Amino acid sequence: DIVMTQSPDSLAVSLGERATINCKSSQSVLHSSTNQNHLAWFQKKPGQPPKLFIYGASTRESGVPDRFSGSGSGTDFTLTISSLQAEDVAVYYCQQYHSLPRTFGQGTKVEIK
Amino acid sequence: QVQVVQSGAEVRKPGASVKVSCKASGYTFTDYHIHWVRQAPGQGLEWMGCINANSGATAYAQKFQGRVTMTRDTSITTAYMELSRLTSDDTAVYYCAREDWYFRFWGQGTLVAVSS
Numbered sequence: 330d331i332v333m334t335q336s337p338d339s340l341a342v343s344l345g346e347r348a349t350i351n352c353k354s355s356q357s358v359l360h361s362s363t364n365q366n367h368l369a370w371f372q373k374k375p376g377q378p379p380k381l382f383i384y385g386a387s388t389r390e391s392g393v394p395d396r397f398s399g400s401g402s403g404t405d406f407t408l409t410i411s412s413l414q415a416e417d418v419a420v421y422y423c424q425q426y427h428s429l430p431r432t433f434g435q436g437t438k439v440e441i442k
Numbered sequence: 443q444v445q446v447v448q449s450g451a452e453v454r455k456p457g458a459s460v461k462v463s464c465k466a467s468g469y470t471f472t473d474y475h476i477h478w479v480r481q482a483p484g485q486g487l488e489w490m491g492c493i494n495a496n497s498g499a500t501a502y503a504q505k506f507q508g509r510v511t512m513t514r515d516t517s518i519t520t521a522y523m524e525l526s527r528l529t530s531d532d533t534a535v536y537y538c539a540r541e542d543w544y545f546r547f548w549g550q551g552t553l554v555a556v557s558s
Contacts, residue, residue, distance in 0.1 A: 378548035
């Protein structure tokens with residue numbers, strides 16, 4: 330199984346400041362058939378289903394604000410919120426869809442400082 | 443438009459089983475896999491398994507092998523997840539999601555509470 334490890338577990342950032350979340354996979358999620366990193370980021374708020382924010386490690390889902398960006402390749406990935414807004418308070422999860430079983434990181438809770 | 447609608451909340455006693463449904467619409471049901479993910483209170487997201495809506499082939503997380511059964515009824519474009527021998531640790535919100543490689547479309551979630 331591919332183990333996904335996020336850091337930090339939580340972070341508090343002032344409004345308008347940058348938030349950075351890291352995700353490391355135990356093996357490469359670069360898929361040979363698509364030549365893409367099979368890595369997604371989700372936003373999870375209480376009482377709501379997870380919402381896809383980023384796929385292919387760096388492609389923003391339609392409707393996601395451009396202050397969110399994803400980067401990385403192979404085993405190391407980053408989700409960046411360039412200017413934190415109040416509505417961004419949530420838990421963020423990375424997930425690999427390279428192979429079964431699909432696995433998620435443990436989540437990173439983002440709060441306002 | 444793609445919609446994925448799950449059945450309502452359930453309460454079960456320990457040792458019982460529960461079957462959650464996931465009704466899909468707005469696309470060709472048999473063109474996509476359906477996955478199941480759960481989130482226990484205060485915990486993260488946990489992948490349980492998936493079903494090929496066309497062939498009915500399944501793949502389950504090792505943790506749930508022998509206790510989970512995923513099925514589908516193509517005539518009513520609905521997928522099901524049945525979990526047996528429930529314990530309090532199975533209290534969680536259960537989600538289904540359509541696979542587009544990644545999980546773009548999710549059901550609203552079904553709370554399953556296990557309590558004596």
